[in-house]
Amino acid sequence: MTDPVAELRMVVANAAAQLRGGSQPDAQPPARLERGRRAEQGHYATNAAMLLAPTLGLAPREIAQALGEHVAGALGGDLLAYAVAGPGFLNLELSDDWYRKALRALLDGGERFGAGGADPGERILLEFVSANPTAVLVAASGRHAAYGDALARILRLHGHSVSSEYYFNDAGSQIRRLGESVRARALGDEPPADGYQGAYVADLASEIDGAADPTVPVDVIAAKAVAILLERIKGTLVRYGVHFDTFFSERTLHAGTPSPLQRALARLREAGHVYDHDGAVWLRTTTFGDDKDRVLLRSGGEPTYFAADVAYMENKRERGFERQLLPVGADHHGYLARLKAAFQALGNDPDLLEPLIIQFVHLVEGDARAAMSKRRGEFVTLDELLDEIGVDATRYFMLQSSHERTLDLNLDLARSESSENPVYYIQYAHARLSSVLARVGEERVRSAVAVDAAWSSPAGELHSSERQLLRRLLSLPEEVAEAAERRAPHRMAAYALELAQDLTAFYRDCKVVGAEPPPTEAFRIALCAAAQTQLAVVLGLLGVSAPASM
Numbered sequence: 001m002t003d004p005v006a007e008l009r010m011v012v013a014n015a016a017a018q019l020r021g022g023s024q025p026d027a028q029p030p031a032r033l034e035r036g037r038r039a040e041q042g043h044y045a046t047n048a049a050m051l052l053a054p055t056l057g058l059a060p061r062e063i064a065q066a067l068g069e070h071v072a073g074a075l076g077g078d079l080l081a082y083a084v085a086g087p088g089f090l091n092l093e094l095s096d097d098w099y100r101k102a103l104r105a106l107l108d109g110g111e112r113f114g115a116g117g118a119d120p121g122e123r124i125l126l127e128f129v130s131a132n133p134t135a136v137l138v139a140a141s142g143r144h145a146a147y148g149d150a151l152a153r154i155l156r157l158h159g160h161s162v163s164s165e166y167y168f169n170d171a172g173s174q175i176r177r178l179g180e181s182v183r184a185r186a187l188g189d190e191p192p193a194d195g196y197q198g199a200y201v202a203d204l205a206s207e208i209d210g211a212a213d214p215t216v217p218v219d220v221i222a223a224k225a226v227a228i229l230l231e232r233i234k235g236t237l238v239r240y241g242v243h244f245d246t247f248f249s250e251r252t253l254h255a256g257t258p259s260p261l262q263r264a265l266a267r268l269r270e271a272g273h274v275y276d277h278d279g280a281v282w283l284r285t286t287t288f289g290d291d292k293d294r295v296l297l298r299s300g301g302e303p304t305y306f307a308a309d310v311a312y313m314e315n316k317r318e319r320g321f322e323r324q325l326l327p328v329g330a331d332h333h334g335y336l337a338r339l340k341a342a343f344q345a346l347g348n349d350p351d352l353l354e355p356l357i358i359q360f361v362h363l364v365e366g367d368a369r370a371a372m373s374k375r376r377g378e379f380v381t382l383d384e385l386l387d388e389i390g391v392d393a394t395r396y397f398m399l400q401s402s403h404e405r406t407l408d409l410n411l412d413l414a415r416s417e418s419s420e421n422p423v424y425y426i427q428y429a430h431a432r433l434s435s436v437l438a439r440v441g442e443e444r445v446r447s448a449v450a451v452d453a454a455w456s457s458p459a460g461e462l463h464s465s466e467r468q469l470l471r472r473l474l475s476l477p478e479e480v481a482e483a484a485e486r487r488a489p490h491r492m493a494a495y496a497l498e499l500a501q502d503l504t505a506f507y508r509d510c511k512v513v514g515a516e517p518p519p520t521e522a523f524r525i526a527l528c529a530a531a532q533t534q535l536a537v538v539l540g541l542l543g544v545s546a547p548a549s550m
Contacts, residue, residue: 002109004102005474008044008075008092009033015070016048019063020055035471039464042083042091043471049088060088068092096462099470100455103523106473106530107449111537114476118159118484125321126152127248129237130167133229134178134196137236137382143361143407145382146398146543148327149242150489153541158484163321166237166244167312170226171251172305179222186211198379204228236382240391241543253311254303260318261303261311264346265296268310273345283310285341288350294338310342317348325487327356327403356487361398361407389414392544396423399542400493422497427547429500430539433532434548436512440525448525455523465509466527469502473534489542496538503531 012033031048049064056063061084068082068090078098083091106113128148131141148164155162169175181195186205191197208224210216230247237244253260265281268274273284279299283306286293296307316324324343328336336355343353363380385394393414400422401407419425437445447453476495483491512528515521536546 002105003113003474003477004098004105005033005044006477008094011071011074012046012048012067012090015067015074016052018070019052019066035475036091040091041085041089042081042093043467044092044094045085045089046092047089049084049090053088064088064090099462099467100523102470102474103526103530104451104456106470106534107526110533113534114480114537115157116159117477117481118155121159121161122322123161123163123320124155124323124325125163125165125316125319126155126325126327127165127167127316128325128327129242130169131233132169132174133226133233134174135198135379136200136229136232139363139380139382139385140361142240142382142385142394143398143403144327144329144358145237145240145242146395147358147403147489150395150399150492150542151325151327151487153543154480154483154489154492157541158480160484163245164243165246165248167248167250168226168230168233169250169305169308170223170230171254171308175222175226176218178225179218179220182208182211182221182225183218236386239386240382241395248312250308250312253308253315259311260315261307264311264314265307267314267347268296268345271345271347283342283345285338285345288341288344290337290341294342306338306342309339310346313339313343313348313353314346317346323352323354325354325356327358330357330359333357354487356403358403359406361409363411364408365411392427393421393423395543396426396493399489402488402490422493423544424550426496426500426535426539427545428550429503430532430535430546431548431550432507433503433528433535436528437525437532438548439513445525445529448522449529453522453526454519455526457519460517460520462523463510465502465506466524469506469527469531472499472502473530476534476538492538492541496535496542499531499535499538503535 012031016031031046031051033044033046036042036045046067049067050060052063052067053060064084068084071090071092072079072082075094075098078095078101079092080095081093083093085091126148128151129137129141129144131137131144137145152162152164177192177195178201181191181197181201182204184191184195185202186208191201195201204225205211207228208221211221234247258266265274268283273287274296275282275284280295281297282293283296284293294306295304296310297303313324326339332355336357339355340350340353344350363385382394389397389411397409397414398407413421414423415421417424419428440448448455479491479495483489506527510524512521512524515524539546
């Protein structure tokens with residue numbers, strides 16, 4: 001698939017190599033090629049001359065002039081002009097012919113334009129959400145779910161093989177506390193002080209046969225409660241548009257002979273990283289940078305949560321995953337050093353385990369923030385949030401800022417149907433494109449996007465808003481690569497908004513239907529078709545719908 005900007009970047013890299021006296025460019029040219037932010041910066045600008053200055057021993061502006069001459073020779077009619085600016089930037093102004101060929105590349109690429117940039121592609125296990133099945137999903141889990149699902153989509157488009165997984169803790173003390181809480185409600189009593197208090201616990205008590213029967217073990221009640229809650233969690237995730245390839249049960253780590261947990265412990269002991277002390281089994285995580293060693297098996301032989309996590313990491317490796325991505329809540333920050341240490345103790349490259357911190361989310365309405373505590377039962381559920389503002393608004397607002405920043409989700413803004421609401425604004429841009437193309441009709445659209453379309457030959461000067469829109473569309477491969485490599489879906493949310501803003505300027509400045517001469521109309525129809533395809537792809541990466549009408 002042709003990427004006009006990548007080809008332009010390579011032309012600059014080749015020119016730089018010639019100035020250095022080499023015949024080939026660097027495998028990864030360090031020079032930047034960026035879209036000009038202002039008219040005087042050209043269409044694209046590069047800092048290559050400033051990077052060459054130490055090697056060549058010349059002034060950057062002098063190098064930039066020579067670089068411009070090489071680039072002009074290579075591009076020929078595709079380059080309208082170049083200029084040296086500032087301390088040594090080379091600004092490039094491309095011809096309308098270049099833009100027309102670029103539109104052809106966009107149309108030819110279709111939904112796959114910007115795809116497949118990963119080199120090499122990796123087999124990745126992305127485990128996210130993984131909320132304990134001791135309650136329904138809270139609204140805050142919506143950020144984890146939107147983040148993980150969008151990241152999986154972006155990584156796949158970038159060329160990785162990604163499996164998404166939900167790990168649910170269906171073993172351990174918190175599950176027993178759930179069973180005890182359900183039994184207490186069934187008997188008309190208050191749950192234990194460290195149990196679960198929400199009204200949903202009383203609902204479970206009424207649903208589970210034998211919840212009040214003292215002959216039914218608490219563990220049986222707990223298992224039934226977990227099954228009910230897990231089905232509700234799955235239903236909410238389906239409603240939210242979040243897909244998981246697998247749901248992984250913690251109990252399976254303790255099953256079999258040897259169990260996955262026993263295999264992991266044996267591997268660690270064989271490597272010399274496990275020792276016994278005070279009747280407990282310890283992992284020497286301090287060898288790998290942790291502040292203290294960690295218990296794997298308590299003195300009574302009961303495995304810790306950490307032991308299960310170690311076994312789970314080893315299980316992922318056994319299943320052939322090269323990289324493990326693990327988005328976790330900000331309250332898990334102190335846990336990450338021991339996970340990294342255990343991963344390395346198992347013989348893995350620690351860089352292949354990526355725990356990603358997802359900061360807290362607050363629901364804001366007026367001046368009020370919603371409190372969230374699963375244990376106390378004081379929370380807004382994700383289903384309630386979806387009822388309030390819908391799936392599209394929830395997903396976009398959860399993704400619009402970096403996962404590394406605390407998010408205040410403004411419910412009033414999310415409900416509004418105005419240009420102030422970014423998801424409404426973006427979806428309206430897509431609906432408007434759909435409306436324009438519907439007015440044109442399928443036959444004329446097919447003619448406009450055909451390989452031999454009339455606009456492929458010169459037909460008047462392009463408007464600056466057409467060029468700006470094309471530059472935005474052409475930047476998608478770089479945006480996808482950045483979002484994938486930085487694990488940053490918010491970049492795609494920002495890109496969608498910027499694309500919608502460029503479309504608004506295009507509509508303002510450029511008549512589409514009925515534009516004269518006819519090749520101009522055809523070019524703009526084709527541009528609308530390319531923009532509609534790309535905007536729908538980006539919204540799809542975010543898990544947001546692309547409506548044909550609003």
